[in-house]
Amino acid sequence: MKPGIPKGTRDFTPDQAIKRNYIFDTIRSVFTKYGFQPIETPAMENLETLTGKYGDEGDRLLFKVLNNGDYLAKADEAALENRDSNKLTASIARRGLRYDLTVPFARFVVMRQNELSFPFKRYQIQPVWRADRPQRGRYQEFYQCDVDVVGSDSLVYEAELAQIYDEVFTCLNIPVRIKINNRKILNGIAEAAGIPDKLTDMTVAIDKLDKIGADGVRKEMMERGIPETAVDRIETILKNTSLEALKSELAASETGLKGVTELETVFDYLSGLRINNELAFDVTLARGLSYYTGCIFEVQALGVQMGSIGGGGRYDDLTGIFGLPNVSGVGVSFGAERIYDVMEELNLFPADNPAGLKVLFMAFDEAAHRYAFRCLTQLRTAGINADIYPEPGKLKKQMKYANDRQVPFVILVGDDEMQTGKLALKDMASGEQVTLSVEEVVKRLRN
């Protein structure tokens, strides 16, 4: 059979895995610094935990796991007869692969509400699965890096999350724009325009501004049944780019004003503090039709054509669906795969690899090979990443292997070395070769 992997999935070569770990390590260290703790949840959840949480579109993209054993024996006969896939699925698949990390986290919190102390700050770096059509920057299996805090509605956390975004992308050297808005402001706009019942249609349309432009948004709102007068009003309001100006526009909407105040508080927390990237209020930021109710975030990489590389916000009642109402949470997510693609495109990965192999031993004959193995062990004991070619003999072959593995140094061992007790250390880049004792080699390679 031909070897292959499912569409939308990828293998990672050592080179790629090292780069990915660099991203994960950077993100993890910042999370830790801000007092977040790691948790992990299973790849599979009960299907009922997942369904209905992401809208109809999301349900379609859920991977279902077929029941074990003779699953058809217990299948819904009527559904099978009528080719009703939705109904049939419920009777043959009890589990599904997680679609994101937020819903499993909510489930986790509800299950352990009595043992956790709140506010609970957790981070989670794990793969998620979506049965989407793959394309640039979109995969069926990809990692998410989530930080959330539940059990507090303090806006200090919004400020913290903005700092975390800033710090991570500063560490990774990716120039970004961190956009921030508040769902309550969008509510207020809908109220001011007299279409509170069309809030979702409005936000979905506004969210596409970057992609389809002002005219496109206008057209989409009309198509979604928003009256022209309301569309005009919304357009006027959206022209306000400052919080101050919005205050008067939204004077009639209590919710809208609260949103403005919340954002002002967040900016207050951050005032005078060092932020390296652009952190900007963006009234057109909408973040699809998710569960957010307060501040929302989105991160855009500058200088490359790529969807958002991070996003998140506050949700007032995420755990309510699992029977624990009135627990507020706020969190953001980093899209590791897209961050990788951006860094690759902008050439931002550090060139030197401290985890790489430092030196490779090669021997001319069997006796030298045994001698070299002893020297190798000495280097390893001294903490130097070292390796040996598995058999003595043809130098050309051994040197080629050293080249392929991009080893900076090689050590040659033969009769001369065994007699003098010294090693021939060759710098592969310059070609220079020096004769040193094992101790001197250790000293040299430790630099």
Added chain:
RNA sequence: GUGAGUGUAGCUCAGUCGGUUAGAGCGCCAGAUUGUGGUUCUGGAAGUCGCCGGUUCGAAUCCGGUCAUUCACCCCA
């Protein structure tokens, strides 16, 4: 879920109007060079032209189907 493009050597691709034995570059293997890699030179291996069917004297080439893959939309990280 909707629409479009592309499948030829390990990789990237060329292949004229349908016409003899399907090519190149890179990579790989061997030698030039038995204590020294990259460069160079010489030689070599490697393809069911995605798969199935149709048209034709003849198909990598035209047609239909199918699978894979890429891109756009929907949605999203």
